[in-house]
Amino acid sequence: MDAPIYLDNNATTRVAPAVVEAMQPFFTEHFGNASSIHAFGSEVGKALKKARGQVQALLGAEHDSEIIFTSCGTESDATAILSALKAQPERNAVITTNVEHPAILTLCDWLEKEGAIVHKLKVDKKGRLDLDEYKSLLNDRVAVVSAMWANNETGTLFPVEEMAGLAAARGIMFHTDAVQAAGKIPLDLKSTRIDMLSLSGHKLHAPKGIGVLYLRRGCRFRPLLRGGHQERGRRAGTENSASIVGLGKACELALAHMAENNAALGRLRDRLEHGILGQIGHCFVTGDTGNRLPNTSNIAFEYIEGEAILLLLNKLGIAASSGSACTSGSLEPSHVMRAMGIPYTAAHGTIRFSLSRDNTEAEIDRVVAAVPGVVARLRKLSPYWSDRPGKSGPAAHPGTAFAPGYAGSCFPPLIRRADP
Amino acid sequence: MWEYSDKVREHFFNPRNSGPLEDANGIGDVGSIQCGDALRLMLKVNADTGVIEDAHFQTFGCGSAIASSSALTEIVKGMTLDEALKVSNQNIADYLDGLPPEKMHCSVMGREALQAAIANYRGEEWSDDHEEGALICKCFAVDAAMIEDVVKANDLHTVEEVTFYTKAGGGCAACHEGVEEILAKVKAGRAGPGEVSPPPLCPATPEALRPPATKLTLVQKIKKIEAVLDFVRPMLQRDHGDVELADVQGKKIYVTLKGACSGCMMEAATLGGIQQKMIETLGELVQVLPISHMPVEA
Missing domain, CATH: 3.40.640.10 (Type I PLP-dependent aspartate aminotransferase-like (Major domain))
Known part of the structure; x- marks a missing residue:
């Protein structure tokens, strides 16, 4: 590997x-x-x-x-x-x-x-x-x-x-x-x-x-x-x-090395984002994209869950992190995503890629090549996603196509109240 | 990161029986996108023998949620419905050589999906009083809702008593601060007037608040809901709070707590009181939730 x-x-x-x-x-x-x-x-x-x-x-x-x-x-x-x-x-x-x-x-x-x-x-x-x-x-x-x-x-x-x-x-x-x-x-x-x-x-x-x-x-x-x-x-x-x-x-x-690092990091980060967004539907970059650190990209992949994405990426030798609830042990997804009003269908599937001057273009290209397969694999498993030949996309009405018998009242955690 | 067993990893990386099952005749949908876990279990049951001939799943969730779903389908295939109903969440966890304490709820979701799917096959209504709070004791996987219920039901006053009744706090002791907070909250609820305790039942229940004889239309239902809110409002206003209806979605009634009620630590008790009154008035099981729990539209 x-x-x-x-x-x-x-x-x-x-x-x-x-x-x-x-x-x-x-x-x-x-x-x-x-x-x-x-x-x-x-x-x-x-x-x-x-x-x-x-x-x-x-x-x-x-x-x-x-x-x-x-x-x-x-x-x-x-x-x-x-x-x-x-x-x-x-x-x-x-x-x-x-x-x-x-x-x-x-x-x-x-x-x-x-x-x-x-x-x-x-x-x-x-x-x-x-x-x-x-x-x-x-x-x-x-x-x-x-x-x-x-x-x-x-x-x-x-x-x-x-x-x-x-x-x-x-x-x-x-x-x-x-x-x-x-x-x-x-x-x-x-x-x-x-x-x-x-x-x-x-x-x-x-x-x-x-x-x-x-x-x-x-x-x-x-x-x-x-x-x-x-x-x-x-x-x-x-x-x-x-x-x-x-x-x-x-x-x-x-x-x-700040100026040269930042120029290089910005290029790599943009390459990563364009590569991923260009290949995968129903995903978007979160945060104030025009005014942020040059090394950080946080992408929400809708209808799938972040920890599962990380585990599959990890198997391919790629280390990133997620704002999903499951990676933190709490029941709520990241308080930052909730504060921005990112819908639950996307907030649980946010992945943060954060680069450093040690990263190379070849590495970014490997990540861009790996992510679509991981996302497709998990969407195939998701009840919120419909994967018919020639017509892949969110289930017709994700809210009603999958309406669970109970909607798990995950009460706000007592200590961390993410919602205002 | 979590310490997953090899079996969990294996079922996550190579899930069995995933994807839709075209000729399924029993389907159970459980979980919630809010909590980050949702599972659809599809069963194909032989009508003559009552044997589960095939089982498939679709899961939105983390590694252990997918592994638990996969394990569940393997466990129940070939079982009769009655045998399948005896499958516990512990059976699912055992099948996977154990789950981390924080992830036991994934196996619970599996068992619930199974019950829901079987109820669906039999044409029964399945409902669950599933209520999950923040995980307080990580050693024994005890959540806030459970501790609160036990504290209330048994009139507990100390951490030691809570440990005795629930095991919570009996391990590393790191959660004692959290347990003490719940004790303090319940204590405040016992003593407090007005908004902190469920609204007392009025002996002369107004006509609008009587349970209906027949199924309500949505408009009738909303009128009843407003009547309940009007009924509790004076009690909230006495404490400089207020409540407003935000939306009704199926069995879920979303409300906005205002003024002193907003962000009050007794919010859960207040909503619980309103919910009880709603259930009595509407004659059906409903959930009253703060507006912050309403799914945000994409």
Whole structure:
């Protein structure tokens, strides 16, 4: 069988060889604790400073002290939101969107139970926000706005710079989850009014277990972890020095090659989409196709289910991911697809292809050749699809041709309420 | 990813008896596109012997749903209808060397399709009170609806009691927060007035709310439904909420909860109360669902 093809880079990426190489000495040679006074420690201290500068450059931050290393994107998200509420006890509302990553949404659901007011902005069928709705919610009770820069499922970009400006004009803190955006699109935080930003190393070819919280100088802050002076007392705990060095290198690589990578990724992604959409009926691209990450394509295949598609693709050596309910263990399909009003017949069959600079044109062509067979095979099995010789298509009226004896009342999950 | 047995994988990659069965005389359709699983089971039954001579399936669903459907057709072929009715979902899971706990509902769907197909062959009406909530305990595959029912029926107050009655929470203990939430919700329902408990039955039931003697036309039915909503509305309004009819689709009545009722954590209890009143008034089994459950048109 041909080498496997990895098109799930929004889930995680392969650590770049140059990153591994940069990290290597920090396990056995430079193993010291950066806090130590001796030479073992100071070598590490210097390396951390360099890495901080590399992250600063990628984010376009004004000061390197605005970079706080954390363990992951989720920790950065939680730290930011909780800090904003703690530091401003007179404000108890949070504005976010209903297509955020669970790192934000699940936290907000919990905050709601704890007494906070949470406003979740709706999106339209292309996944776009209504800025008038947003403006109408900005008031003196809002502690923080948290909106993702790029959506992990569709790649859709939110106008976070504009939103941050609107929040700043009302004296409201602004946080953005840029886990999918960092390293993929140019960022220049010093020219924005963004106060806090989350980044995750493993989405940009650094290892798992390292993240960053950008905290604008002057933004009021309360730490999540207390107990040490690391990160200027804003995030206690001995630094994960090897991973920090690796993240620094990964940021340097991402910044240096961003323009050429994006041009190449965009071409590959479009080739993939045209190839698939040109061959298969009853499928469509979800999200704001004119305004999204260059590496992400989310395609809904109607009348079939995503996990089954993934299993068949996996057998052909192709790795992608799905917004179907079955891959997550919940009963509802992806909250992002539901928020966009994608019908159930399509939402369960969404497949996300997310590319990286490691992918090649030959790989894309193999995927384009493989997908039609997989889709046809599953549609043949589907009660919502009619496969008569010379006339294939959805069953005459998919709703009535197949009318089950009960329509399974899958009650909304208690924790994650995907529907507004 | 799920850990599927080799047998599940094999039945998924090479499903047996898939596709329409032209001369089927018993067809069972179950599942829902909302939950991402739907199954049509087609049986060809010998009218003289009552033996299932052939069985086919069409399934919209994940790997284990397709494998369970395939296994089901293999199991029932050659059985008499009475034998087939004894097939349990555990039989289907066992046939496949087990299913992950989160996927046991696929085998349940298989058993239900079988019952529905046999009822269809016999000309009987098949209905199911199937109600599935979010999976709370993953160790023992217990969902929210089940826990809530047991908590209510047995007046349970602690996680330990819930574990004793349902097994939920008896394994890794990661779901204890979820179980506690259900306990708190039921407790709130016990104490709460107005919208949180099913609307109390009015002793003098108005004429409009009496069950009909004959089958209703759609217009009559909608009038009855509106009458029920008018009846419960004052109780909801007392709590600054309201309700509106959104649509009627077969046995499903979609409503919009408004004001304080919208997003209220007691939404399910409110709808349950309205549903009970609907069933009494219409004289048939209906489901009252929030508008968010209405299928979105393509």
